[in-house]
Amino acid sequence: MCKISKVLIILKILISLKDQLSRIRVQHLWSSIGTYYPSGLRMVGAALQFFNSILIAKIFKAAGSNEFFFWTMVIQTASCMASYGLEQLALRDIPRLQVKGIGAVRNYLSGVNAISITLALLIGLGLSLFAGLSDGWARWELLIPIGLAAMTTVMILGEVLKGLSRPILGVFFGHFVPVALFTISILFCGNQVSEESLICIWIGCFVLASVLVRFCPQPEISGTPFPKPDPEIVKSLLKVSAPVFYGAILGTLTFMIPYVILKFGNHGAEVAYVAAAFRLSILFAILAGAVHAVFAPQISRAAEHLNPGELSRAYGKAIGFSIVALGIPLLIGIAFPEAIMGIFDETFRAGANTLRFLLIGNLLTLVLGPVLQLVIMINCNDWLPRLGMVKFIIAITTAWFLVPLYGGVGMVIATSGAFLVEEIIAIYLIVTKLLRAHRS
Numbered sequence: 001m002c003k004i005s006k007v008l009i010i011l012k013i014l015i016s017l018k019d020q021l022s023r024i025r026v027q028h029l030w031s032s033i034g035t036y037y038p039s040g041l042r043m044v045g046a047a048l049q050f051f052n053s054i055l056i057a058k059i060f061k062a063a064g065s066n067e068f069f070f071w072t073m074v075i076q077t078a079s080c081m082a083s084y085g086l087e088q089l090a091l092r093d094i095p096r097l098q099v100k101g102i103g104a105v106r107n108y109l110s111g112v113n114a115i116s117i118t119l120a121l122l123i124g125l126g127l128s129l130f131a132g133l134s135d136g137w138a139r140w141e142l143l144i145p146i147g148l149a150a151m152t153t154v155m156i157l158g159e160v161l162k163g164l165s166r167p168i169l170g171v172f173f174g175h176f177v178p179v180a181l182f183t184i185s186i187l188f189c190g191n192q193v194s195e196e197s198l199i200c201i202w203i204g205c206f207v208l209a210s211v212l213v214r215f216c217p218q219p220e221i222s223g224t225p226f227p228k229p230d231p232e233i234v235k236s237l238l239k240v241s242a243p244v245f246y247g248a249i250l251g252t253l254t255f256m257i258p259y260v261i262l263k264f265g266n267h268g269a270e271v272a273y274v275a276a277a278f279r280l281s282i283l284f285a286i287l288a289g290a291v292h293a294v295f296a297p298q299i300s301r302a303a304e305h306l307n308p309g310e311l312s313r314a315y316g317k318a319i320g321f322s323i324v325a326l327g328i329p330l331l332i333g334i335a336f337p338e339a340i341m342g343i344f345d346e347t348f349r350a351g352a353n354t355l356r357f358l359l360i361g362n363l364l365t366l367v368l369g370p371v372l373q374l375v376i377m378i379n380c381n382d383w384l385p386r387l388g389m390v391k392f393i394i395a396i397t398t399a400w401f402l403v404p405l406y407g408g409v410g411m412v413i414a415t416s417g418a419f420l421v422e423e424i425i426a427i428y429l430i431v432t433k434l435l436r437a438h439r440s
Contacts, residue, residue, distance in 0.1 A: 045176040045286075052183045053279050056198070057272070057344035059190050068195050069275030070263055071131065072202055074256060075148055076282075078127060081252040082120035082152045085244025085384075086112045086237065087159040088376050094163030095297040096304070102220050109160065110226040111233035115241075116156055117149050124148035134264075140200045147203030150210040154178060157213045157221060162293040163300075166218055171290055173216050178209035244376065247384030250392040254418055258399035258411045267407035273351030274408035276344050280333070281358035284326055285365070291322040292370040299370075303377035306437040319369040326366060333359045354408040361416030371423040374430060383429060391422040 056065055090112065097104045124145025131141040158174015161167070182205040186198075193201070216222050263271050295318040302310040333340055337359070338352035375383055395418035402410030 045171070045179045048176075048183045049179045049279065049283060052179070052186050053276060054344050055186050055190055057276060057348060060195060060198075061345060061347055065195065066272045068198055068202075069272050069279075070259075071199060073259065073275050073278060074127065075144060075151065075203075077252050077255050078123055078148060079120070079151045079155055081245070081248045082116065082123045082148055083156055083248070084115050084119055084237075085241045085248050085381075086116055087156045088244055088373060089237070089241050090156065090160045091163045091293070091296045091373065092300050092303075092377050094160055095165070095300050098164055098220075105160075105164070105220040106226055107230055107233060109157075109220070110229045111237050112156060112160075113153070113226060114229040114234055115237055116152050120149035120152040121145045138196055140196045140203075143200060143203045147206055150203070150206040151178075153210040154206060154213060159293070160221065161216065161218060162296060164218060164220060165297055167290070167293050169216055169218060170293065173209070173213040175286065175290075177212055178205045181205040181208060240381065243381040243384045247372075247388040250385065250388030254388075254392050254395040255415055257396055258403055258414055261399060261403045262408065262411050265404055267403065270351070270354075270408045273341065273344070273348040274354055274411065276348055277341065277351045277355040277358055277408070277412075280340070280355060281362055284330060284359070284362045287326055288322045288362075288366055289370075291325055292318045292373065294318075294321075296370075296373070299374065300377050303374070303379075306378065306434065308434045308437070311434070315369055315374065319367070322366055322369075327363070330359050330363045330366070334363070351408060354412050357409060357412040358416065361412070361420060364420055365423065368420075368423050368427065371426045371430070375426055378430065378433060380429070380433065383426065387422045387426055390425065391418040394418040394421055 056068060059065075060068070090108075093108065094105060097108055122145075124147070127148070128141045128144045131144065132138075154174055154177075158170045161170030161173065182202055185201045185205065189201075190198070214222055259274075262274060295314050298314040299311065299318065302314050334356055337355040338349050341348045341351050341355055372384070372387075375381070375387075395414050398417065399411060399414035402414050404410075406413075
């Protein structure tokens with residue numbers, strides 16, 4: 001009987017998704033165009049990031065851009081760990097705090113900043129030491145802690161703006177501004193700087209973006225400095241977000257260790273075009289996140305009361321709109337990966353299969369929806385470390401064997417496969433919890 005009930009719930013979600021997709025017609029798009037503004041702006045930012053990656057690839061070629069692509073990917077990945085999972089928690093908490101007033105939100109953000117900036121500086125220091133010991137000491141490595149702190153601040157405040165039902169501002173300050181600043185910098189001086197100087201410029205753009213976000217027209221963020229962190233709020237955030245943080249650590253290592261195996265193994269020459277393929281893949285994940293963020297407040301409120309019907313409708317909308325927005329571009333990328341990689345440079349065509357497997361993973365993730373975000377929304381943060389451990393073990397075990405044999409393709413199969421297994425298990429657990437809540 002239990003299995004039959006679970007099947008019925010899954011069918012209900014699929015029917016809800018079908019209904020949402022069937023309603024998306026030309027005449028309906030005009031009434032729903034506001035939903036696409038954030039993802040449209042994110043697409044502009046994604047286009048700029050794609051453009052600046054092309055410029056870097058053409059200027060430095062695959063061999064000359066290895067260090068830039070490797071370290072920018074490592075720092076970006078580390079930002080998910082440095083945030084302590086607070087950007088995900090904010091999407092759940094901010095819509096609920098907003099009804100209590102500006103003061104409640106600002107007190108919450110002061111605690112968030114105290115934790116995330118401190119952690120980012122510590123992790124950044126560790127990365128600086130790793131960079132110096134592995135690649136030789138260079139001056140740009142001293143900037144990693146500052147860059148990571150700035151990147152984490154931009155990311156968190158961008159998500160906070162989405163939680164305040166200001167997704168356009170969130171995308172603009174959290175993604176578009178730093179990418180636009182870096183693109184302008186490359187256009188003006190890309191041909192005149194070294195690879196190490198380019199990394200410094202990239203870090204500097206995030207530092208400037210972290211300053212500019214405080215001038216956004218949203219009273220909870222802009223204006224006077226945040227109040228002194230409340231120790232009770234800090235303690236609460238440390239406790240509640242700890243499982244998310246542990247999950248983020250495992251998620252970061254799930255990507256980073258196979259990437260390090262690739263760089264320092266027999267396939268080190270593949271780092272540049274593997275990183276370029278991952279950049280394209282990440283852009284699709286970012287765009288999907290922009291669409292999902294529009295529905296995050298609605299999902300948060302439905303999840304607070306564990307209302308299966310309302311929750312499935314909101315979740316179905318998030319999946320439906322993201323498939324409509326990104327499904328066709330993903331299919332084009334899967335069908336013609338060599339042509340897309342060739343846009344960077346002829347030397348990058350070797351990464352075609354890497355890109356194809358990455359985009360297949362993106363498409364499957366798109367169909368599953370924002371699964372881990374939903375886990376947090378239903379207050380099941382304690383699942384994340386266990387799910388992360390399963391993912392980590394699968395990824396590292398398979399990468400250890402596949403990366404030496406197949407290089408970048410082996411790395412993608414190991415990491416993407418592990419992330420998909422994690423999400424499938426999470427969906428099963430979510431359905432089980434909703435079933436129990438519905439019965440009681």
